[in-house]
Amino acid sequence: xxxxxxxxxxxxxxAVTLPAQSALILAGAGSGKTRVxxxxxxxxxxxxxxxxSGIMAVTFTNKAAKEMLTRLSAMLPMxxxxxxxxxxxxxxxxxxxxxxxxxxxxxxxxxxxxxxQLSMIKRLLKANNIDDEKYPAKDLMYFINxxxxxxxxxxxxxxxxxxxxxxxxxxxxxxxxxxxxxVVDFAELLLRCYELLLRNQxxxxxxxxxxxxxxxxxFQDTNNLQYAWLKLMSGHGTGRPSALFAVGDDDQxxxxxxxxxxxxxxxxxxxFRVENLIKLEQNYRSxxxxxxxxxxxxxxxxxxxxxxxxxxxGQGEQVRVYEASxxxxxxxxxxxxxxxxxNDGTKRDEIAVLYRSNAQSRVIEHALFAAGIPYHxxxxxxxxxxxxxxxxxxxxxxxxxxxxxxxxxRVVNFPARGIGARSIEQLQDAARMYGVSLYAAVPYxxxxxxxxxxxxxxxxxxxxxxxxxLSLPELVRVTLDASGMLQxxxxxxxxxxxxxxxxxxxxxxxxxxxxxxxGLSAPAHLGPQALAQAGTPVVNADGIEVMDADAPLxxxxxxxxxxxxxxxxxxxxxxxxxxxxxxQMMTVHSAKGLEFDAVFITGLEEGLFPHESSAxxxxxxxxxxxxxxxxITRAKKRLYMTFTQSRMLHGQTxxxxxxxxxxxxxxxxxxxxxxxxxxxxxxxxxxAWDDASFREGGTDNALAKQMKTKSLAAAGGPGWRIxxxxxxxxxxxxxxxxxxxxxxxxxxxxxxxxxxxxxxDLSIAKLERVGR
DNA sequence: GTCCAACAAGTTTTT
DNA sequence: CTTGTTGGAC
Numbered sequence: 001x002x003x004x005x006x007x008x009x010x011x012x013x014x015a016v017t018l019p020a021q022s023a024l025i026l027a028g029a030g031s032g033k034t035r036v037x038x039x040x041x042x043x044x045x046x047x048x049x050x051x052x053s054g055i056m057a058v059t060f061t062n063k064a065a066k067e068m069l070t071r072l073s074a075m076l077p078m079x080x081x082x083x084x085x086x087x088x089x090x091x092x093x094x095x096x097x098x099x100x101x102x103x104x105x106x107x108x109x110x111x112x113x114x115x116x117q118l119s120m121i122k123r124l125l126k127a128n129n130i131d132d133e134k135y136p137a138k139d140l141m142y143f144i145n146x147x148x149x150x151x152x153x154x155x156x157x158x159x160x161x162x163x164x165x166x167x168x169x170x171x172x173x174x175x176x177x178x179x180x181x182x183v184v185d186f187a188e189l190l191l192r193c194y195e196l197l198l199r200n201q202x203x204x205x206x207x208x209x210x211x212x213x214x215x216x217x218x219f220q221d222t223n224n225l226q227y228a229w230l231k232l233m234s235g236h237g238t239g240r241p242s243a244l245f246a247v248g249d250d251d252q253x254x255x256x257x258x259x260x261x262x263x264x265x266x267x268x269x270x271x272f273r274v275e276n277l278i279k280l281e282q283n284y285r286s287x288x289x290x291x292x293x294x295x296x297x298x299x300x301x302x303x304x305x306x307x308x309x310x311x312x313x314g315q316g317e318q319v320r321v322y323e324a325s326x327x328x329x330x331x332x333x334x335x336x337x338x339x340x341x342x343n344d345g346t347k348r349d350e351i352a353v354l355y356r357s358n359a360q361s362r363v364i365e366h367a368l369f370a371a372g373i374p375y376h377x378x379x380x381x382x383x384x385x386x387x388x389x390x391x392x393x394x395x396x397x398x399x400x401x402x403x404x405x406x407x408x409x410r411v412v413n414f415p416a417r418g419i420g421a422r423s424i425e426q427l428q429d430a431a432r433m434y435g436v437s438l439y440a441a442v443p444y445x446x447x448x449x450x451x452x453x454x455x456x457x458x459x460x461x462x463x464x465x466x467x468x469x470l471s472l473p474e475l476v477r478v479t480l481d482a483s484g485m486l487q488x489x490x491x492x493x494x495x496x497x498x499x500x501x502x503x504x505x506x507x508x509x510x511x512x513x514x515x516x517x518x519g520l521s522a523p524a525h526l527g528p529q530a531l532a533q534a535g536t537p538v539v540n541a542d543g544i545e546v547m548d549a550d551a552p553l554x555x556x557x558x559x560x561x562x563x564x565x566x567x568x569x570x571x572x573x574x575x576x577x578x579x580x581x582x583x584q585m586m587t588v589h590s591a592k593g594l595e596f597d598a599v600f601i602t603g604l605e606e607g608l609f610p611h612e613s614s615a616x617x618x619x620x621x622x623x624x625x626x627x628x629x630x631x632i633t634r635a636k637k638r639l640y641m642t643f644t645q646s647r648m649l650h651g652q653t654x655x656x657x658x659x660x661x662x663x664x665x666x667x668x669x670x671x672x673x674x675x676x677x678x679x680x681x682x683x684x685x686x687x688a689w690d691d692a693s694f695r696e697g698g699t700d701n702a703l704a705k706q707m708k709t710k711s712l713a714a715a716g717g718p719g720w721r722i723x724x725x726x727x728x729x730x731x732x733x734x735x736x737x738x739x740x741x742x743x744x745x746x747x748x749x750x751x752x753x754x755x756x757x758x759x760x761d762l763s764i765a766k767l768e769r770v771g772r
Numbered sequence: 773g774t775c776c777a778a779c780a781a782g783t784t785t786t787t
Numbered sequence: 788c789t790t791g792t793t794g795g796a797c
Binding site for chain 1: 773774781782783784785786787
């Protein structure tokens, strides 16, 4: 026990040893939040306040759940068995698997990932002859997910205009179709689970009683449905509610765009009458100047719960700020600095280059590649999302639940079996007519198409029959062969990588059955064997005895069903970790939760960061600022910020002024770095004319001529150039984007960032040149 | 049924 | 500029 609590600072200790009541822990960046969470669990158990099975810990990502479990196992000598640690989706999946009848789902229901969901919606629109110009599939998908995140079914959505009414109607049709196919999307997993508990009193009370302590990580990222789910699960409003221990940081809320509601933190404080609010403000990650920058920046946000990070580490180095002329030069400068860092002994994987949007990575990657510096870009295609892996999974899905139309369509003609669009259309008509799945409609088909489709069904059925007694890895192996996919890719020129990925699936299955406790040789198809001896019997609403959904998964699902869930819920790593010690490149979003010795925040320009589209959203700028806050607080020892005067974006050169965030940072913590050569800016700057002739390959034309006129106009008067930074009395700092007219008529289009784009008469407007 | 050309769109992301 | 999607031609 002493071991457990020793080394905690006073706030951490207070949080860990709070009484069994609801509590809100405001955990700043790098304040030891995961440590508090895991130590709290260990402390609760070691002091005998609760057994492992009375604890539920909820996270957003599998990574966080895994991390928590690992650290807990290191802390606790005893087994964590019976403890529920997982993502919202993972836990809901487990509950729905156990109580599938009560949730009105087939035992082998399958989970649609976003891709599957979108293709299903497209199919739905086509089947109902809906104009997808007027009702885009993506919009409908957003509408449906949004409604579900609010806990609303199709009949409950507010419809204030004809378009919304149509969307709501399609939402209903979509849900019907999902039910027919026995599939659920991600949001449905949560909503269905919520409804199950809401409507089934015995089940609800059972779990409410069981989980006396519920701990939630990254609480600021919860959406409304997740909050409602937690409320219900914790028995809020009942006689004996459980203790909800919420850990979060309102300043790091960066997922509003996907439904996260920071307001849940205040709501939680209010709804649960939280008396225990503890702020963890001691930072163990960054040096002083870095924290000063973070603190001052975020103080510009209104509506904060309020928090200031402090450190014992000393001030450290100032934040280095670099202004580049172009994105290429920005990249080159970063590479030079990276080389210096590496020479000074910084490990490559302790250096991160962050950017606001993925499009920015290309130029930097290119420069890194040219310099021969190994790097790793986050956020590529994940393993289970690759086409060939998804195809293999589709065969497995059909074996477990043949009514999954998405899976059916994905592989019915892959590899090619001569089943074309016409045959598929006929099959879809038949399925609609008889109200059955595509698979079930195959017997109604006649002629050549009927024969071919029958052949496909036969592959599925006979494989299922042959693999009756086989283990999951063996089943995967046989399926890869029987589907003809290996053969197909073997004949393809560049199919070798794909074959390797498919082979890996056997390995993934092996690893999965071992880790989940199924045993290597458990028949993949067989139902849960341990069911009888696991968990506590619960009586459901119909008075029927069912089992408590206790860990591990092996108790409630067949290995195959479990593996398919796993494939949907955990997309796997992006690309194999090639080159261990590599520089890390990622968006600011994906950097959340990580830390590095040295961090570059790049592209700090108005329109990019803060992003231009944030201006349109409510609280959009505040969220951009939080994003910047997250970026800054990733750095341990050294932080760089860069911006450029011009940047190539979508095939066009854009001229932006530096980010407004620079004005919100403490001057004394910034070190502005002058370009190496004073004349560099002008030397590298293309004039408007140069630019035009360059683009046109030197062959003069009207455009080049026009551009030349402009530059001449600029050459007259005070000699303004496109791309130049100026200062205006009223509008502040801006960049000349374009110049029109000549002589006294010359007007300039100037991007003032905050104040927007202005057209100013050069002979009237009082402009001053800025900087070098 | 496959392939290629034309076209459109283009923050952020996990489950 | 790039990437993905779609439609038409063979």
